[in-house]
Amino acid sequence: MEDKGLWREVLESKYGSWRNLNEIVILKSASRWWKDIHKVCGSSTQGAWFENCKDWVIGEGDKVLFWEDLWVGDAPLSLRFHSLYLISESKQSPIARVGHWVDNTWVWELVWRRQRLVWEQAMEAQLYQLINSRTFRKGNLDTWSWKETVEGAYTVRSAYMKLMGSSEGESDKVFTELWSIRVIPKAQLFGWRLLLDKLPTKDKLSVKGVQLQHSLREFCLDCEESASHLFFSCAMSQKVWKMCDSWIGVSLVHHNQARIHFQHFHMSSLNTRQNTMWKGMWLAIVGEIWRHRNEVIFKQKKVDIEEIFSLAQVNAWAWLKHKIPSVSMKRIPMSKAMSSSSVILHTSLVTP
Template identity: 35%
Template sequence: MCGVREGLGEGVARWFEDNTRRIMGDGRDILFWHDIWVGEIPLKIKFPRLYELVEDKECSVADARRVIGPDRGWESLWRRRLLAWEEESVRECSVLLHNIVLQENVHDAWRWILDPIQSYTVRGAYRFLTTSGDALDMTLVDDVWQKHIPLKVSLFVWRLLRNRIPTKDNLERRRVILPIDTACISGCGEVETAKHLFLYCVIFGSL
């Protein structure tokens, strides 16, 4: 389940994480740095430098609030004294957390965004995974498995038709690279997707 939650294996990258949100209660079951509980992305992605420097990367929201507190500083969280530009990230994070109030008598909960009323079902998740992305003509996929075509070519085309090759947009979805690094390697300025790279790129498309 941890692997699925990180978007590993077959299916749509980060499908589980992108479609769930943590609903704040007492903060004991929500991971401060890893879960999406404030804003649209985890704090470890929004503040990567702070995450790199923090001592306890697995702390809950409740643990972090006890350490920080309304009258305490952030100094005890870090492995070393912060530089001036790192302190600026701390101030930005503090503003983000300013209005967060823990509810001591309420447990943390999950919200399934695709169906917030009925909540998560296997049927709903299966429907999402099998209908996400562009429709694929299965006759094209079947045609690549021919004995006269070298196996490595068939395998590559099979992956290409399923958008499973490591183009930069796929690497960004898997968190291998940052969103700012998704530009096409040809230098044309467009986002590097499979369609762009093989069909529309002014450099590689013509090739």
């Protein structure tokens, strides 16, 4: 739609700008067509996938709101530098009004309601460092670039592949395998959110400006919490995965990225169908790590690695037994090539 077209004026007068598509609540008087667009784009509480798939190519800065729009970094400046946002005189202002051109160089003119405190001055220096990392194009309009295609142009296929958990041109069978695992839907849903990196870990909450009273480092004191660290890298979770390795009599090096870790979680002695069932154990372990992490943080529970793994075993077995009543657990000797000192026993899933 052209910048000054009649339909654009009609839509903006009735519904506001495209920014309203990210709002949690939509007007009851909105048409079914607009409600469908709002639902497809996803609100901020639903991940706002459409918003995260586009990027601004800054020209003169006349369309992009300096504080409120996501145009630099991984979050709007109003969230990342919230204290400075509160004292800014430039709220709801486009970039073009927060600076000016000197020949071919852009110069910022940030205006504040009061003098900054010492700690706010340090934050202001970080702000300048971040916004100076972007380059502007004098004489050009602000445009959107679509992240899911190489050309930067939106395509229906790329949007569909994004919603299905894949990128255009990528043969991604991870989610197909996930939905085929014989477990309860709740476990699959949790695994889906983990593989998409959509769990409310501390790094994700801080980007959204959510400040928690509880420390999320009580489960693991090594570093700031992220999904990859919590489930696969921290000392506590690594002990759980090593217990699983010991249980089946192997010694493995695990990847710290969820998708790769999930894909590598298989046993060479099992066929494809049996390995699909075995991946239910993966879902059980990550689910118990998350549940245990929440109890440690919010209920001051002590970390218990053996409890995590034991409950994961129980859950995996219960899910599989519920889905396939005839399934049984059979212990068979592994190849002597995998153990020179003794015959190791591992657990193999078999069905009559």
